[in-house]
Amino acid sequence: MTPRTGDGGVPDDPEITAARLAAVREAMAGEGIDALVLRPSPDFRFLGGGDGPFLVVTGDGASETGDPAALVPRGARRVGVDPEMRVRELFALAIEAELVPASPVLAPLRARKEPYELVAIERAALAAEGVLLQARELAWFGVTERAMADRLRMLLLESGCEEVLSARVAAGAHTARPGHRPGDRVINPGDAVLVSVCGRWDGYCAEAARVFAVAEPPDDYEAMYWVVLAARDAALAAARPGAPASAVAAAVTEVIDGSGYGRFAAPRSGRGVGLGPEEGPRLDEDAPLEPGMTFCLEPAIYVPELFGARVADVVACTGSGPVALAAGPHDLQILDR
Incomplete structure (x- = not known):
């Protein structure tokens, strides 16, 4: 049991x-x-x-x-x-x-989670992913970042999380600001929107982050977003047991640098998660990954004063390889209302 x-x-x-x-x-x-x-x-x-x-x-x-x-x-x-x-x-x-x-x-x-800990982290990840799936069906036109973040916070609590650690919405040029806090900026057609939620389930934390576009994406945005997604996929493939944790960050760097966006890349590509939203393993260190380790992959590109894109997924390192704990869609969702 x-x-x-x-x-x-x-x-x-x-x-x-x-x-x-x-x-x-x-x-x-x-x-x-x-x-x-x-x-x-x-x-x-x-x-x-x-x-x-x-x-x-x-x-x-x-x-x-x-x-x-x-x-x-x-x-x-x-x-x-x-x-x-x-x-x-x-x-x-x-x-x-x-x-x-x-x-x-x-x-x-x-750093190495027991099976029952992995269950709790997976439930937190599924709750966060479920909220972002519901977010696709909400009305975004003409609503402020803060109002949408409040709505997502309520959805995460309704999902069963005992605590919401963060609910963030950034629209337009605000997407280029790492750590932007939702404000009174109104969301309009043509905006890119970064959305993330992080909750605690049975004591354990997980975050999910996705990218939306209102009516249509800004010029050149879609191409940049696919670079971020390719970096996420490369990081996931690198997160195998026995590999140095730094190999995950190196995989992200290789993809983003190769695209020409290297100078706009976020300084880190992920972090460990568990009882805290940020813990070991550190992806900038060479310690080997081990089965039971869990971390949030979060590659991002931020082009100042223009736009940014960030994807976050919680991953478990298992004996047979890396597993994303909430396998939601990663397409660039076009919001039509």
Whole structure:
């Protein structure tokens, strides 16, 4: 039976939590770390953190507390702290130990997903893809970016996601702005539109992004979009077990550079996803891809003051090769209303 996860993606099965803690303690010993202090974050949830406000893991225990310094062993020399720890929280620790990032301990353990984690990520990916399929049938003419983003946010919640991490719509020249936040710009015929949604399902995250055109695409837009799509396909083919993660980014670079759009390419081609919307594996590193790793491929081209195109799909690396977890259409959808 596939274990169910509880709030925040923590497994209900005590044996799984115990196995995670055992693996963490082994990694702590390898890194020479005497204790971990975690605040509410993906690392915190990975190890079963609940109400917090802190979780302290030592060689012989794991406890939630409001006073983490009291649970750090006396004489501890190195303490791993949550990468999301705030400055005031670090000062409040007031312990005589070297504070180091907890990431070297936890990131490798979180990178390879268990089957039940893959199920949750797939459900999140399918929900995001389903919203973008519904978006094709909505009326876009004369509506603002913000209003459409709000509509997509509601659709994602209605799909079953417990949280919407982002819902973004960019129209016209705004598509050339990476990370553009929806505003009062009205969507008009002749606009290119970038649409993306990212949600959390049973604690795990996934994003999908697609490109639409209102009535008709701008001049030269379709040719650029097919370059982005070709880069996505090349990245997917490269994401095989045993291949260096950097091979995925290299595949994107080769396609976009070869098209002449290289100077307009987005600086990254993807990122790992899981309990957080951005985690390992890093696609700019040479560490080998392994079965169970999940990442969001997101090649993009942004031509300043003109237009941009971005496609995002969540992919799982399996023993037999890469698998897109939500195989929705990638055609340049022409919106007719």
